[in-house]
Amino acid sequence: MIHLLDSTLENVELGFDEDQSQIQRKFNNINQTMEESFEKSYKPGQSFADDSYSNFLDKDDDSSNDHRADARKSLKDPEEQKKLRSMKCWPATLFFTTYQWRDLKRRKCHFSLAFCSVFFIVVSTLVVTTVIDKGPYIFLELAQDSFGEIDAIITPGVSESKQSFLSYTAVENRIKDLPEMQYRVSPRKVLQAVSAYGNNTNQESGLTSQLKVDGLTLYLIDTLKERSIELGKNYDYQPLQQGECIIHQNLATNFLGGIGIEQKITLQVDIQNLYNALIDFFNVPRTAKQQLKKPTLYTQTNLTCIIKNLSSASHGKFEEETSLRSVIMEISPFNSLLSSNLPKEIMTQKDGAEFAHFLAGTQSYDFSDQLVMTMPEPRITVYEQASYDDIQKSVLTQVNNFIDDFGFHAVTALTPVLGEMQKYNLAILFFNLIFRIVIMIFIVISVMLIYSLLMIGIETKTMETGIMRMVGVSKRGLVQMIFVQSFMFVVPALIFGVALSFPALALCFIFVFTEKLEGAFAPIPSTYSIILAVSVGLLIPLFSSILPVIKVLGQNLNDAINYQRSRVKSTYVEILKANQVNIVPYLIFGCIATLYGFGVYYLLPLALLSFNLGLILQVFFFILLGYLFGLILFAINAQRMVENMLLFLTLFWEAPAMKALINNNLKSHTQKNKLTSTVFSMALGFLIFLMVQYRLLRQQNSVQRIDRYGSYPYIITPSPMYNLDYMKIEQALRANNDSIESHTWMAFEAARQPINPVDRVNLLDVSQVQDHVMRLYAIQPNAFEVLSKELQVVSYQASGLGYGESLYSARGSQSIILGTYFKALLDTDPSEGALDYFKLKLLRTKQSLLYRVRPTVLFDQVSVFKMGSKEPGSTTSSQYHVLSSLPIMAKYLSVRSVKDLAMERVILKMKDTATLDQSEKVVRDILAALPSDTTENLKVKKDKAQLFASVDRTISLLFTVLIMITMFLCFFQLSTSMSANLYEQTKEIGVLLSLGFTRMRIVMLYSYESFILVMASSMLGVLVGTIAAFTMVLQFTQFNDMPTNFYFPWQQLIGIFVASIVCALLSTIGPTRSIVKHKIASILRM
Structure with a gap:
């Protein structure tokens, strides 16, 4: 048969x-x-x-x-x-x-186009989906920059617990009994307040001097164990032997006179608790008279070590700030090293030598200060989850299981990386939201492209199909034929696409994420991406075949085998019978709309009431899809209008006959071009939307940091106990005048001042009925010149002086600065000539003072200080601030001088030409000028521009890849559509040639058509993306109550337009020339 x-x-x-x-x-x-x-x-x-x-x-x-x-x-x-x-x-x-x-x-060309389209879709789906799954890794890098790669730190419990150390030996034995839990921990001892002495030789005089630096941290680690649990992936140093150490390059260069490798330093450590625990163990079998006495409280131990390496970074093992003043030694030989360097107070005792021998035989692991923990391998999979809630659940579950299994009752578990990731909670959610839209774009474009290929394949073989129907092929046979046609190019494309995805992923991981191809970054597609790619490669061709099958089955046999008439139809007549109307599409649309409305109406209030941010964003995602769907429908219906406008504006030099031909072609190809214009509009609209969204997230993160800190570097002390020494810091700042533009000081609030503090500060109206608790701070005149002016929004200003300077004028001695919110709340508006003063009440146990003050500046918004036009929160940290000058605060607190006020923070503003190294040097000089007990407690916030620039580079590369992939898909769609249009109009082309049209004019005719089509679609796509992005900007502004500037990606847009024009020409010139190169008679018979 x-x-x-x-x-x-x-x-x-x-x-x-x-x-x-x-x-x-x-x-x-x-x-x-x-x-x-x-x-x-x-x-x-x-x-x-x-x-x-x-x-x-x-x-x-x-x-x-x-x-x-x-x-x-x-x-x-x-x-x-x-x-x-x-x-x-x-x-x-x-x-x-x-x-x-x-x-x-x-028809090798048609097969090649179909094969390349599906192949590219499969590769893109596998690569993009797998790379997107690694997206939260970007925010993990930001978190690890501050706290290293330590997922959890287990330390001994609270102060009432008698447990001072943790026994890693017992933990290790227990881990062997629980292999299925995959616990990954390593022991550490952390000794703070360590002093280091180094000998420095003057090269000119040859004299040796001893240098000392205080406030160091000594880390005792197990290099091999930490390497096995993937803690410090870039830490390549070999395990240290007894008496060897590694110090930071900054420490060696700036504090120890440039000391180098293989030179010795002496560390002075205070390990009173360790001595007490060891002596208790030593005294267990002894009588009261034979027991070894414990050393006094301030006994110091001197340890000499040889520097084996100079570290230049934290390598993910420690906090970035503490790594600058860190010394690293191996934990396993530490007790042996300690036994040969015991203080005289122990060695001079009768049993001192015996204790030294006992100490040399003990395991340092049994006296660990902390256990550092990482998540099960591969660790990054925990942080790849779509929301912070899921990440938090995974990390805390693993930590709690560890504590339960090991029977620790009096321990404290810290999760520093998780805490830092919480700051990026919203960014992670929006990142996943954005790239879920990316995946949806690929799926929709894939459906349209494959559908277009199948439909064009059917339409170009109508005569052959008609002959097959004449000779007896049934409808079922035709359906079977179309499915076979689909799988002829789908199956090879799927196989080759999966094979190519491995090297493509390797390139992405190396150049985008700059990671080694191992562990979680092994170039293997994720399970979800494989399922999605197989669905796109196999199921979508099946579903895309439905409409071509319907068209084949509904085709008139006479029209199918009529080879004398052109297949192009610019006029359609559709006859509808009332009793044969197909209501199924209407029912499906009604069901979808009903479910959509129910989901929004029910789930949105549920998410708001339960404070479920993830569910809120899910609802917003579907609302956004509906919004974008409406915009795309608008773009599709406006396509012809924009094409006519472009035809009139861009081809004004062409003859009217040529423009008439182009217009007629556009009309007759409307149905086929509708898919192409939809793909272009959707792809470009979504690309513009995504790029604006990312810039918006980046801008919001930057604005939030500026709102919190004002400027960088930013140094703050947590308590007046660690007062910032004004004179020493000013001396360090004067030494760096070439890189510092300005700086300002800010005193502790009045309730936390060490001298004559107040119990509370209240702001009252004139009648003293309204009473609001405030936090009174004192600032310098230049405070608002140092802080970012981007967030300074003023609703009222009493004078033309600067905001801070106005507090130091004659009027300012009776004035304060506060937020606009209290203007209406206290029933006064200075700008309208109403009562222009409030009352400030300073409450103390013995005596309370009441002052009448006037507002000199009312802020709608300002960084660092909590001032604004909206109601503050109910917590203490949310109480609004009120500002005065330093002399006025000294007067309020009855202190003799401004110098008696404790300074809480100093904020610096670097020059625009200052480099990151100069900023780091300023911070180092400030810390070096302060005593060690102060520097240990300071919080230093630096500008993370370099780190965010790395993130920008990664995201920009991702968007570049997305733009290239999208333009390739659009090119395939355009090539398919234009080829079909040309082969349908071969008879018209033959007639035009016979009438005198040159071959070049025929090529120009169809190139113009392709150009107009692509430009109109691109313009509408840009319009769709811009409207959607601007709406999202407005939403962000409402959410965060911060100014948000609209960013438009001009550079990417120009590149997209140029690529679109190139695609339009390439998709038309080749097929047109392949037709017009034949003789006129042959063209008419095509």
């Missing part, structure tokens, strides 16, 4: 070089050819690929009928009928496969 149909179709196969008489002769001889073929190939009992042929065979001679009757008698048995039906499927499938394979060899 396969041979029969194959030979028949070979006989009726049409070629471009055949004339009309040959074609007509083939049609006249079809019946005769079929009868002869059946008589030669038919045998009794033979099964056929399609039931339609049995009707055809009923017209044969009587002998054939007898044979068929004999054959059918045996099919009355249901088993035989079932067997026959199963036999029909395979020959038909083999026939259609052979037919499509021959068609593939004839």
